[in-house]
Amino acid sequence: MSIKREGLDTTHGAILYLEEITVSFDGFRALNKLSLDISVGELRCIIGPNGAGKTTMMDVITGKTRPDTGTAFFGQTMDLTSMAEHQIAHAGIGRKFQRPTVFEQHTVFDNLELAMTMDKRVRPTLFSRLTSEQEGKIEAILRLIRLHGEEDRLAGLLSHGQKQWLEIGMLLMQEPQLILLDEPVAGMSDAETARTAELLNELRGKHSIMVVEHDMGFVTEIAQQGIVTVLHEGSVLAQGRMDQVQADERVIDVYLGR
Amino acid sequence: MRARPSLFSRPAWIAIAVCALVAGLLPVLNLVFPAGHALHISSYMVGLVGKFMCFALAALALDLVWGYAGILSLGHGVFFALGAYAHGMYLMRAIGRDGVYQSHLPDFMVFLDWKTYPWYWSMTDNFFYCMLLVLLVPGVLAFVFGYFAFRSRIKGVYFSIITQAMTYAFMLLFFRNDTGFGGNNGFTDFKRILGFSITAPETKATLYLVTLAILVGALVAGRMIVQSKLGRVLQGVRDSEARLMFIGYDPLWFKLFVWTLSAVLCSIAGALYVPQVGIINPSEMSPANSIEMVIWVAVGGRGTLIGPILGAFTVNGLKSWFTAAFPDLWLFALGLLFILVTLFMQKGILGLARQIDPRGKRRVVVEEAATVKETVKEAA
Numbered sequence: 001m002s003i004k005r006e007g008l009d010t011t012h013g014a015i016l017y018l019e020e021i022t023v024s025f026d027g028f029r030a031l032n033k034l035s036l037d038i039s040v041g042e043l044r045c046i047i048g049p050n051g052a053g054k055t056t057m058m059d060v061i062t063g064k065t066r067p068d069t070g071t072a073f074f075g076q077t078m079d080l081t082s083m084a085e086h087q088i089a090h091a092g093i094g095r096k097f098q099r100p101t102v103f104e105q106h107t108v109f110d111n112l113e114l115a116m117t118m119d120k121r122v123r124p125t126l127f128s129r130l131t132s133e134q135e136g137k138i139e140a141i142l143r144l145i146r147l148h149g150e151e152d153r154l155a156g157l158l159s160h161g162q163k164q165w166l167e168i169g170m171l172l173m174q175e176p177q178l179i180l181l182d183e184p185v186a187g188m189s190d191a192e193t194a195r196t197a198e199l200l201n202e203l204r205g206k207h208s209i210m211v212v213e214h215d216m217g218f219v220t221e222i223a224q225q226g227i228v229t230v231l232h233e234g235s236v237l238a239q240g241r242m243d244q245v246q247a248d249e250r251v252i253d254v255y256l257g258r
Numbered sequence: 259m260r261a262r263p264s265l266f267s268r269p270a271w272i273a274i275a276v277c278a279l280v281a282g283l284l285p286v287l288n289l290v291f292p293a294g295h296a297l298h299i300s301s302y303m304v305g306l307v308g309k310f311m312c313f314a315l316a317a318l319a320l321d322l323v324w325g326y327a328g329i330l331s332l333g334h335g336v337f338f339a340l341g342a343y344a345h346g347m348y349l350m351r352a353i354g355r356d357g358v359y360q361s362h363l364p365d366f367m368v369f370l371d372w373k374t375y376p377w378y379w380s381m382t383d384n385f386f387y388c389m390l391l392v393l394l395v396p397g398v399l400a401f402v403f404g405y406f407a408f409r410s411r412i413k414g415v416y417f418s419i420i421t422q423a424m425t426y427a428f429m430l431l432f433f434r435n436d437t438g439f440g441g442n443n444g445f446t447d448f449k450r451i452l453g454f455s456i457t458a459p460e461t462k463a464t465l466y467l468v469t470l471a472i473l474v475g476a477l478v479a480g481r482m483i484v485q486s487k488l489g490r491v492l493q494g495v496r497d498s499e500a501r502l503m504f505i506g507y508d509p510l511w512f513k514l515f516v517w518t519l520s521a522v523l524c525s526i527a528g529a530l531y532v533p534q535v536g537i538i539n540p541s542e543m544s545p546a547n548s549i550e551m552v553i554w555v556a557v558g559g560r561g562t563l564i565g566p567i568l569g570a571f572t573v574n575g576l577k578s579w580f581t582a583a584f585p586d587l588w589l590f591a592l593g594l595l596f597i598l599v600t601l602f603m604q605k606g607i608l609g610l611a612r613q614i615d616p617r618g619k620r621r622v623v624v625e626e627a628a629t630v631k632e633t634v635k636e637a638a
Contacts, residue, residue: 085504089503089504102498103494103498104497105493110490113490115505117506120506125487125491127486128487
């Protein structure tokens with residue numbers, strides 16, 4: 001049932017390939033022949049105006065939405081368009097939603113425990129006991145996401161920024177190969193945004209990361225010399241370093257209006 | 259190692275032990291002291307509490323799916339009734355030739371001019387086979403029904419409505435004489451169980467004590483399940499199913515597990531009910547009965563396991579009193595109770611008790627203060 005992550009084939013250096021993906025809702029083309037690929041270990045920022053198709057693209061990658069045409073491959077061999085959400089998660093793609101979605105009625109610790117990589121079928125779950133090694137792992141993530149000391153609080157009582165970090169922590173517990181972050185700093189204070197940028201910079205190179213974000217300051221902070229992709233009306237408008245993209249006429253048109 | 263909370267808090271263990279002991283004493287007092295003695299408990303009282311315990315077990319079963327996994331069933335009456343019918347088949351066979359028509363067939367079959375038992379009645383003269391049916395029939399029904407409903411991602415009110423439709427359909431099926439379960443009269447006039455007279459006080463006391471033991475056992479087992487990691491996954495289904503899928507769980511099998519378990523527990527409650535009450539008929543499957551079960555859970559406190567037991571006793575106790583004192587007013591009282599609970603006691607009786615408990619209150623205040631502090635810190 002579950003797919004072994006060892007099966008991920010990245011021999012050609014890319015972890016994710018999207019090719020000619022089209023998704024229509026009632027005639028509206030949310031994605032229009034979108035093609036994109038992400039390299040192993042890359043931190044890729046995706047920007048674009050509202051309705052550019054950023055969230056739909058994430059829905060396609062995580063199996064929530066099926067494309068009308070086109071292919072989505074994880075590594076060389078895994079066809080994401082034929083897998084269910086939980087299978088994709090097992091294969092090693094973790095997703096953070098736009099609005100923080102954590103289990104509000106559970107403690108911070110329990111949230112991380114639920115997310116931890118292990119056999120997630122019914123019987124092993126019923127008899128599951130944490131080993132001290134697994135507890136150590138949760139401990140390490142708690143420090144990384146700056147929630148150490150808060151592990152016994154209900155997640156619903158955390159501040160907005162803390163919930164976002166908890167959700168990122170839950171992703172990390174799954175040891176994903178590819179992390180998708182949908183607007184990770186939306187609604188955060190400046191201090192929290194800076195801390196989140198720090199966190200992502202710590203993760204750089206350890207995971208392949210795709211960040212969708214509106215906040216230009218934040219994108220500049222984390223993109224550094226990496227590639228930034230601009231989406232517009234469901235396809236790629238421009239691609240390049242942040243300074244190149246910002247100087248691009250078409251991008252200025254789309255963002256500022258003609 | 260990180261300490262997990264114990265199964266029940268110390269006061270809760272003591273309360274459960276005291277309640278179980280007192281409940282266990284009732285049939286003994288009934289047997290030991292003659293009628294008229296100050297310590298005598300009437301057979302009526304023992305029968306009533308025995309019946310309530312069956313309802314409490316059904317409410318506990320419903321709480322497992324509704325309180326923890328957030329799946330509201332408005333059709334649990336069908337599982338209760340199927341358990342009762344499965345046991346009832348044995349009890350009908352055990353009448354032997356002591357029926358009105360003195361046939362080897364139950365009276366209702368004689369009445370229909372049937373000469374032999376239909377195939378699905380074969381082997382039902384064996385008590386243990388019928389007990390197996392009590393577990394298997396509702397279990398398989400719940401599994402198949404749940405598989406298709408959950409696989410199609412039917413949730414919330416839509417799921418509730420089809421469970422309601424299911425129990426209604428079964429009620430109509432069992433009302434038909436040709437179905438072979440006694441039509442609208444159902445099964446009654448039982449004589450004996452495993453060779454013992456079913457009306458003897460000793461038999462009644464035994465059935466009562468078995469019910470009590472199963473109820474306590476189910477409470478402890480249920481608590482173990484909801485406190486396990488699986489229990490936390492179920493609450494994840496209730497609170498954010500999408501998140502659960504994206505961290506790698508397939509909710510289908512978790513829902514099916516708890517749904518089937520709940521159906522089987524409810525069926526056991528029905529199987530314990532039928533010999534103590536002495537009758538089972540299709541009206542047990544009427545939608546209103548299933549809704550009443552939901553009210554027991556809501557009144558007692560959803561998602562607590564102990565609450566539904568309290569709720570079943572409270573509502574049914576009130577019902578017994580009301581239907582004797584003001585028979586016409588009971589349904590109004592039930593409706594009013596449900597409205598009051600929904601408006602003012604969303605966590606039921608148990609939630610109310612926690613609010614009044616000074617320690618519980620302080621805990622709430624501390625949590626609120628912490629939230630306020632965070633908010634202020636953020637704003638600064």
